[in-house]
Amino acid sequence: MSSSTASSDPSHPAPGALLDPWPAPVADGPLAATVTVPGSKSLTNRYLVVGALAETDSLLRAPLDSRDTRLMVGALRELGTVVDEIVLDDEPAWVVRPQPLRGGGRVDCGLAGTVMRFLPPVAALADSPVLFDGDARARERPMAALIGALRDLGAEVADEGRGLLPFTVAAPPGGLRGGTVRIDASGSSQFVSALLLVGARCPEGLTVVHDGPPLPSEPHVQMTVEVLRDCGVVVDDTVPGTWSVEPGEIRSLDVTVEPDLSNAGPFLAAAAVCGGSVTVPHWPQSTTQAGDLLRDVLDRMGAEVSLDREGLTVTGTGELYGLDLDLHEAGELAPVITALAALAESPTRLRGIAHLRGHETDRLAALSTELNRLGGKVKEKKDGLLITPAPLHAGTVETYHDHRMATAAAVLGLRVPGIRIRDVATTRKTLADFPGLWTGMLRGAQR
Numbered sequence: 001m002s003s004s005t006a007s008s009d010p011s012h013p014a015p016g017a018l019l020d021p022w023p024a025p026v027a028d029g030p031l032a033a034t035v036t037v038p039g040s041k042s043l044t045n046r047y048l049v050v051g052a053l054a055e056t057d058s059l060l061r062a063p064l065d066s067r068d069t070r071l072m073v074g075a076l077r078e079l080g081t082v083v084d085e086i087v088l089d090d091e092p093a094w095v096v097r098p099q100p101l102r103g104g105g106r107v108d109c110g111l112a113g114t115v116m117r118f119l120p121p122v123a124a125l126a127d128s129p130v131l132f133d134g135d136a137r138a139r140e141r142p143m144a145a146l147i148g149a150l151r152d153l154g155a156e157v158a159d160e161g162r163g164l165l166p167f168t169v170a171a172p173p174g175g176l177r178g179g180t181v182r183i184d185a186s187g188s189s190q191f192v193s194a195l196l197l198v199g200a201r202c203p204e205g206l207t208v209v210h211d212g213p214p215l216p217s218e219p220h221v222q223m224t225v226e227v228l229r230d231c232g233v234v235v236d237d238t239v240p241g242t243w244s245v246e247p248g249e250i251r252s253l254d255v256t257v258e259p260d261l262s263n264a265g266p267f268l269a270a271a272a273v274c275g276g277s278v279t280v281p282h283w284p285q286s287t288t289q290a291g292d293l294l295r296d297v298l299d300r301m302g303a304e305v306s307l308d309r310e311g312l313t314v315t316g317t318g319e320l321y322g323l324d325l326d327l328h329e330a331g332e333l334a335p336v337i338t339a340l341a342a343l344a345e346s347p348t349r350l351r352g353i354a355h356l357r358g359h360e361t362d363r364l365a366a367l368s369t370e371l372n373r374l375g376g377k378v379k380e381k382k383d384g385l386l387i388t389p390a391p392l393h394a395g396t397v398e399t400y401h402d403h404r405m406a407t408a409a410a411v412l413g414l415r416v417p418g419i420r421i422r423d424v425a426t427t428r429k430t431l432a433d434f435p436g437l438w439t440g441m442l443r444g445a446q447r
Helices: 041-053 067-078 113-123 144-152 190-201 218-230 265-274 290-300 331-342 354-358 363-373 403-413 424-429 434-442
Strands: 031-034 058-061 082-088 091-097 106-108 130-133 156-158 167-170 179-183 206-210 242-245 254-256 276-280 304-308 311-316 324-326 348-351 377-381 384-388 395-397 419-421
Touching: 031 265, 031 434, 041 058, 041 067, 041 091, 041 113, 041 190, 041 218, 067 082, 067 106, 067 113, 067 424, 106 113, 113 130, 113 144, 113 167, 113 190, 144 156, 144 179, 144 190, 179 190, 190 206, 190 218, 190 242, 218 242, 265 276, 265 290, 265 311, 265 331, 265 403, 265 434, 290 304, 290 311, 290 331, 331 348, 331 354, 331 363, 331 384, 331 403, 354 363, 363 377, 363 384, 363 395, 363 403, 395 403, 403 419, 403 424, 403 434, 424 434
Parallel strands: 031 276, 058 254, 106 130, 179 206, 324 348, 395 419
Antiparallel strands: 058 091, 082 091, 130 167, 156 167, 206 242, 276 311, 304 311, 348 384, 377 384
């Protein structure tokens, strides 16, 4: 998704175009900004799936419009669901109109984990086989555990033994009945969520038992459970590592999507790096989003954090302190925290994030490689990173088609002149206009 300018003068790109590599702006003083972050990708895509499986139409207010959510919309349309885009009270909204699930087509997963993991079980409810494929890197992301679970439930999955994309999913003879399935979901909590999302449509219900090393990003499973409960689905999660979904009706939704708290991370981190304050409006008082952990992290690293009716405000002085942190439940925050750690006054140890090697890229290797290229001192550990602060210098940061690598590099660029980011357009995966939001924040704009 590399973007380049169509202008003959590279210093003045055409409207909407981005220089590649993109020069990360340096902050020229403390910040004073309000940044309105678009809706949560994780919630938007879960709402889309349950809307497609519900009995009647669902309404999603303020959904995230990004590459990942567009891929989910396109995939559900391929399976027969109607998704109408409307304007309601001067705000965008999507109406999800469930239809009988049809196969026979091809689902483009792009690089979206939620599409490649959540929709194969949905395809096992369709009337004919469905082909799944995606970007080149998507063909490397782990899928074997989910494929195995679908086969245990009777579905037919043709993957030529790879345990990876591309593959074809077909419903079992007589349909997906459900029952109990054991799965090692240590590679991704999305495997558990994917199965739970279709559980109520199985005549026997569905019990998922995690059998393996500790489950990463467990708050995302809790998010799935809460979304299902919002639709009237009965889910028993009282036994650790076991989730039981009763068969029954999936009611429609009328919901406003929370802001994406993980996408808010770089903007709030900017206040800690530059000094001054950044406010993100509409921060929920209670949430299942793992990104909410950032409040505690920024506080421990030296910023002042406050949550009130106006939203979440982070106020910093520019001084940062290292910490020892287990990020097992919120690994998506690792890139921005690594950037903060590289600018801190003492070392940081991040633990519990070995599963990040299977994300958009091997994030542990990518973070250590790119920071060390800028003069940093980052060591890969078996399950994380050790970051020792060191003077950083100018350079070009490769993003490896990973949106969080790009936003982490932008945080570094606030303090380190000459940082250039290769393929900053990859941030469109979850943010339609990260560069615009970022430069607006630095202008103190109320966006």
